[in-house]
Amino acid sequence: MQHLFLMEFFGRGQSGRSYAVTERVRLFKNLNKDVKLVTFDYNPQYEEIWREAAPDVMAHHVNMMDYFEVEAVAGGVRVERLHDARQVTIVDKVFNQHDELVGEIYYGLDNKSVSRRGAILYNRDGSERMRLLYVQNKVTQVLLWDGGMLHVLSFEAMVKYFLDKLTAEEPSIMYADVLEETMTQAYGSVENAEVKVAYIHADHHVAHHQILVGFRNLLRAKKFDWIVTGTQTQAIDLRTEWGAQTVDIAPASVTVPDAVTDLADRRAMSVVVVTRFDRIKRVEDMIAAVVKAHKQNRDINLQLYGTVSDQAYYTQLQQQIADAHATGYITFNGATTDAIGTFATGQVTIFTSRTEGFGRTILESEAAGTPVISYDIDYGPRAIIGKAGKLVADGDVNALANAIVMALADKRWREKASEAGREQAREYDAEHVQAKWLDLITKLEATHENHVD
Structure with missing residues (x-):
């Protein structure tokens, strides 16, 4: 059984989301679970970022681009940046460890800010593997050559395509750290996952009956089997308002020192x-x-x-x-x-x-x-x-x-x-948080066993 923690992006200088997801991956590893952090956006420096954040769990990171063997992610180690006469970035050329060109990222100006317009990612033989089209730094269309066929997909459709493949390989429980509505819809549409769990943070549900639109749709669609919240009060509110199956688990633990300065x-x-x-x-x-x-x-x-x-x-x-x-x-x-x-x-x-x-x-x-x-x-x-x-x-x-x-x-x-x-x-130290996750994991894996029977 593989446990997949889904996160749209993972980078330096983020809020507590990256910290919390990293801790969950480490905690599941300590419980001897087959756990992986799954990310989706294109970044040639992803492995370097992940090594900085969690060197002890580096082997448990799966990136969508890397999964499709895009060399610009799997092997990109040098970026050559080209500028125009005004020193505005217009192209990044990405090379692998053999100094072969494996990706090109094209930029333009949006309201005087530099943003991605497109990216072409190559196989090592020079053939095109993937093309990404951007609007205001967000991928709107993907052209993917996979299995000898050209797939034309929205980014969210590609995420679902990828997750369906990943979860078909072995029984999987998905944990979605939800943020964007369209991505959440992609997660909820995955067909092969045994159980789907969504983590809703407190600021995604701001007081009684005032949940943000995207997450209201998430709850209304009932495509997730469990909703995890940070506090018991929020879990009760979601269960009362939406009939959701909820559990409260703190997003991160804290280490309490034996003594502090008086x-x-x-x-x-x-x-x-x-x-x-x-x-x-x-x-x-x-x-x-x-x-x-x-x-x-x-x-x-x-x-x-x-x-x-x-x-x-x-x-x-x-x-x-x-x-x-x-x-x-x-x-x-x-x-x-x-x-x-x-x-x-x-x-x-x-x-x-x-x-x-x-x-x-x-x-x-x-x-x-x-x-x-x-x-x-x-x-x-x-x-x-x-x-x-x-x-x-x-x-x-x-x-x-x-x-x-x-x-x-x-x-x-x-x-x-x-x-x-x-x-x-x-009450929020690692032992208590781990015990709550273990209790939930036991329930989730029992669901899988019931399906098998």
């Missing part, structure tokens, strides 16, 4: 945040709240850590701090590879996402014994903060600022919240 030994009056600088995180609200809190207590400071996914937004945040004359107490500190250790330098953290897939940084803060002050949004914060922090009304910057001031003034509350947070985080 609050008394950390930076005084410090709010520490580890995030991705993206508009969905509403970092501007964090800054505005700390500026307000600082007016009540001049020792309050904000330490920001994280990667930049939106440079224009990051520049906007820098300007916001400068305009508020807050550069002396609000600081950007770059990315960190040790989130728990970083959280353990502060007295509290704040969480202001517009929506959230789960809120892994909440767990990391709790593991560090750092209380969490968060907007009250479905489903992550409400489900996993509990006594480890405070919830304030979504979008209420004044309430957030007041909560910061009160938390930093109340040492006893912080100590209790710190202890409660570490206890709460232990």
Whole structure:
């Protein structure tokens, strides 16, 4: 029985989706399951990216292009980039380890931004293997030579064609990390999978009766046998509203250290945040709240850590701090590879996402014994903060600022919240998450055995 985790793309600098899927692949491998990460988009550097993310599970990655023996993916090791007179990229020529041309990617300008227009991928004998046509960087048509026949397909139809082939080779359980509606439809249409499981993140179902359109269609079609959610509340809501067969399993586990720095030994009056600088995180609200809190207590400071996914937004945040004359107490500190250790330098953290897939940084803060002050949004914060922090009304910057001031003034509350947070985080350690997956796997494999009987 092979367990296939499907993901549209997998790359550097992504959100928690890549992290979570990588962890699931590793967890299934630890359970001695035949597990594979399955990706679909064309990227000559995919193996390099996957080796960086998960070197211990590299052999368990199957890319659709690689499956069809497209040399530009399987063997592409050198890219020669050609530019026009304005230094705009017009062609990437991809060569394999034998320095043979195995792919060409053609570019054009869309609203002054460089985007792919087409790609031709070659066999080693020079014959054409595949042609991809793009509109605004999205593949709209594929011409594939397979088994001596030319197949003209939409990208989603090619995904289904590929998955039907892959699942026909041996009994398969598919786990779709759903994102795009058209891709989800392709996953749901696969005929050979024994069981189909969809993972819906919390931000794909934003409060009662308000699921995003694509996932409403997913649930209405009932093409997936199980829906996995991050929290129990969401699982109950989906089961109640849609009659779906659901189970709640955290998208990622957290390691709780045996000991952390005592609050008394950390930076005084410090709010520490580890995030991705993206508009969905509403970092501007964090800054505005700390500026307000600082007016009540001049020792309050904000330490920001994280990667930049939106440079224009990051520049906007820098300007916001400068305009508020807050550069002396609000600081950007770059990315960190040790989130728990970083959280353990502060007295509290704040969480202001517009929506959230789960809120892994909440767990990391709790593991560090750092209380969490968060907007009250479905489903992550409400489900996993509990006594480890405070919830304030979504979008209420004044309430957030007041909560910061009160938390930093109340040492006893912080100590209790710190202890409660570490206890709460232990419920999401690797052992607990693995046990939940094992319970589901047992049910899924029993379904296959029943089919065989």
